[in-house]
Amino acid sequence: MINRANSFKEFYFKGVSSKNWKDYRWHLQNLIRDLDEVSSYLKIDPDDYSKLVKNKNKLNISITPHFLSLIDPGNMEDPLRKQCVPSPLEFSLKNGSRDPLGEKSKMPVKGVIHKYPDRALFLVTNFCPLYCRHCFRRDNWYKKEVRTQQELQAMVDYVKKDPAIKEVIISGGDPLFLEDEFIDNLLGELRKIPTIEIIRIASRVLSVLPQRITKKLVSILKKYSPIWFVTHFNHPDEISRETILATEKLLSSKVIMVNQTVLLKGINDENWIIEKLFRELLKIGIKPYYLFQCDPAKGTGHFRTPLSKGLKIMEYLHGRVTGLAQPIFAVDTEGGGKIPISPNYIISQKKDSFLLRNFEGKTFEYECEPSEKKKD
Numbered sequence: 001m002i003n004r005a006n007s008f009k010e011f012y013f014k015g016v017s018s019k020n021w022k023d024y025r026w027h028l029q030n031l032i033r034d035l036d037e038v039s040s041y042l043k044i045d046p047d048d049y050s051k052l053v054k055n056k057n058k059l060n061i062s063i064t065p066h067f068l069s070l071i072d073p074g075n076m077e078d079p080l081r082k083q084c085v086p087s088p089l090e091f092s093l094k095n096g097s098r099d100p101l102g103e104k105s106k107m108p109v110k111g112v113i114h115k116y117p118d119r120a121l122f123l124v125t126n127f128c129p130l131y132c133r134h135c136f137r138r139d140n141w142y143k144k145e146v147r148t149q150q151e152l153q154a155m156v157d158y159v160k161k162d163p164a165i166k167e168v169i170i171s172g173g174d175p176l177f178l179e180d181e182f183i184d185n186l187l188g189e190l191r192k193i194p195t196i197e198i199i200r201i202a203s204r205v206l207s208v209l210p211q212r213i214t215k216k217l218v219s220i221l222k223k224y225s226p227i228w229f230v231t232h233f234n235h236p237d238e239i240s241r242e243t244i245l246a247t248e249k250l251l252s253s254k255v256i257m258v259n260q261t262v263l264l265k266g267i268n269d270e271n272w273i274i275e276k277l278f279r280e281l282l283k284i285g286i287k288p289y290y291l292f293q294c295d296p297a298k299g300t301g302h303f304r305t306p307l308s309k310g311l312k313i314m315e316y317l318h319g320r321v322t323g324l325a326q327p328i329f330a331v332d333t334e335g336g337g338k339i340p341i342s343p344n345y346i347i348s349q350k351k352d353s354f355l356l357r358n359f360e361g362k363t364f365e366y367e368c369e370p371s372e373k374k375k376d
């Protein structure tokens with residue numbers, strides 16, 4: 001298992017006591033928030049630096065000391081570095097949208113995105129301790145908000161009134177950076193609604209600040225179990241010793257974990273990286289759920305791969321890697337939700353049978369049910 005946090009912690013944060021290092025509040029008080037601070041830890045290409053400085057007011061940076069400590073300072077191509085250190089390529093705004101998923105038009109009340117009949121997504125805050133450079137909600141970074149009690153009540157009332165809504169997804173921003181009491185209250189309110197069957201939390205803490213998974217937080221989550229927890233890992237280097245400890249705590253509190261990965265050019269767009277990531281996640285009890293095409297948000301074009309790349313990775317995984325490691329590969333559309341994209345295993349339909357292919361490219365005739373046989 002990768003465990004670079006120890007050695008790199010010594011490198012970057014030598015004087016920090018292990019008590020502080022284990023305390024997520026210390027990390028939140030010591031977030032790396034500007035370019036000069038970043039460059040005091042990591043070498044930045046001088047050309048990039050001057051381009052970035054020119055656009056300083058448009059940059060929004062936040063990196064946790066934990067995540068920084070997983071970056072190899074000598075590697076300009078480090079896959080974690082690229083996820084949190086801005087690149088001047090972000091200013092090439094030719095392509096992309098500020099609201100690539102058309103979320104602003106799907107908000108019946110402030111803070112609720114309602115696209116699918118049975119699911120509502122709650123945006124409880126815009127704050128994240130780490131701003132992913134590929135974020136599709138990057139336009140939200142500029143107006144930092146946490147939902148007020150009143151707003152939250154309106155959101156809860158909205159899902160209470162629509163019995164077709166069976167699931168609430170608590171997202172943001174990163175919802176786990178709200179106070180324990182806020183989380184406890186919200187979960188309590190949702191559990192009181194008989195029509196809400198599933199509560200899902202979407203958070204990147206296991207990657208960017210696993211120290212947030214405290215005993216207290218875990219005891220709160222346990223009260224409302226089962227909680228579905230959607231994690232966000234893009235590269236195996238993100239799985240630190242602290243991540244493993246945090247997932248053990250969550251598992252023992254009946255929290256069920258699945259992962260979303262964004263396919264990112266130059267970061268994880270290779271078969272072996274995705275395979276390694278998914279195998280490492282399964283080893284610690286997290287099931288790969290989605291592999292996403294990087295959404296066309298403005299300023300993220302340099303991360304986007306051709307769709308065929310994702311298809312090739314899916315093709316590679318199928319049959320060669322455990323079925324537990326097969327995510328859904330999907331694109332998210334403007335206003336239309338997610339659309340799964342899959343390699344095609346049906347070659348053709350004949351009169352009485354389908355011609356199918358397997359992972360090795362061997363073909364098989366598979367007889368149709370009478371009802372689906374083609375007529376002459």
Ligand SMILES: *Cc1c(COP(=O)(O)O)cnc(C)c1O
Pocket residue numbers: 113114115116119120121169338
């Ligand atoms: C992704 C998303 C969901 C959840 O979709 P699943 O396929 O169930 O994971 C729900 N609502 C919105 C607005 C979403 O973007």
